[in-house]
Amino acid sequence: MKKKPTISRFGDHGILIRYPERIDNKIHKVLTQYTHYLSKSLSDLIDGFTIAYHESAFYLKREVSVDEAIEIFVKKFNQANLAEEFEETSIIYRIPVCYEAPFALDIEEIATEKKISVDKVIKIHTQRLYPVYFIGFLPGFPYLGGMSKKIAHPRKGSPRKKVEPGSVGIAGTQTGIYPCESPGGWNIIGRSPLNFFDIHKEKPSLLKAGDHLRFEAIDYATYKQIEEQVKSGSYIIQKKIYK
């Protein structure tokens, strides 16, 4: 990615970094690496940041001047050597999901609509490696890319009042995981026993922008077993570094 982003003011205390407007894995990768790099190397200046597909925003501490900070950001940006500094921070997680009753509320509807078996829906959903583009919408909610169009299905006409934490859903061509109990309009195809947002951890969200994940089908008994292990703190999430 040779093209440089624009770096500009976003309100009284914000800085916006923008690449060309499209959902593109290469753009997103570079954006995420730079954003994580800048957030660490300039942590004294900022009170947080947000990453999306092609833009990230930095929110400066109140006493920091935006104009001066933009100059510092540009300078830091030009100094960064990403290949060396940030390759190791991207992780692939294996996410166990039970695609059975009582969790898979809408999987049969999708199978019927797509004229394929439920097993085929599961196979398609577990086949791919999904990039985590960013966390938004709810605390810990991952925006995942790359779902197969073969199982794409529109959002429910009216949202459910309550979706359980860990629920795995499909909305249009997107798939995602509900980290906490909330109302929601996604089609629920299963549930993961993992805790995706733990307020007691230093980094509450399990996933971050730039990570990847693969879903793995488990049966109900295994779900219960992992759920217990997660509760007691003995479950070890399977993960490896993404190269």
Added chain:
Amino acid sequence: MIKVIQPGTHSTIQDGGRINFRNQGVPIGGAMDHHAYFLVNHLLQNEEFAPVIEFAINGPSLYFYGQTFIALSGAEFHVKLNGKKISQNTPIHVPAESTLEIGHVFKGNFGYIAVLGGFKIEKVLNSSSFNPFLLPSAKLTKGMQLAYVKTKFKNTEFNSRVTPVHDKFCRTKMDVYPGPDFNLLSLEQKEKLINQKYYVAPNSNRMAVKLGNVPEISAPEIITAPVQPGTVQLTPSGELIILMRDAQTTGGYARVLQLTDHAMNSLSQCEIGEKYEATFHLI
């Protein structure tokens, strides 16, 4: 200790908000009117970011077991201490076994109550601000007991009285920057957006303010991108939405303008209805 006799319509604990967790999808939250929030703490010489009570429409009734000091600011509202009217924007001594009754908000939207030392409330992700997912208990309920940090009151000329924050609630002029997607609009559309006289429409809340009397302009959806409190979104159907403190961290509508901090505070106190005017001023 303080006991909640009546919680009021929507009374919550608020502070400066949850900084540093926005990349994990956590809204910043915090007091809607930061100016009034800082003022009530300043009047009592509390820590700058001490937790306070924020209320709207009808305020709470509170019982104080011991003596202390309080400060009230923000909106204008009916308030009595042990049956007698008391002033806003000045420290008030509360004798032991007192009852504070806050009635209807009659000017503005959000009122604030600070107690000497600040409320002692659980923190989740470095903030005591109410959030339905993270800290649902930071909402006042009937019978709830509220603790506060014990400290001595130091009266000085410096904090004895302040002028109210907002002298005019009925005309809100909002200073705005061009938003990241401002240039999706034509020159004519930009002029319509800036020169219109708006009002705050119903269904406005701590997440977003909807504007009424919108001009006939619209913008296509964008690829989901960062948003923050004060971001003005223009939808494909021509709605104008200003994101407030509890808004999500990313959004898919065109970000045509961005309010200053000061404009955010003023807008938070602009009442719903056509008789109150809200305008933009591009800086």
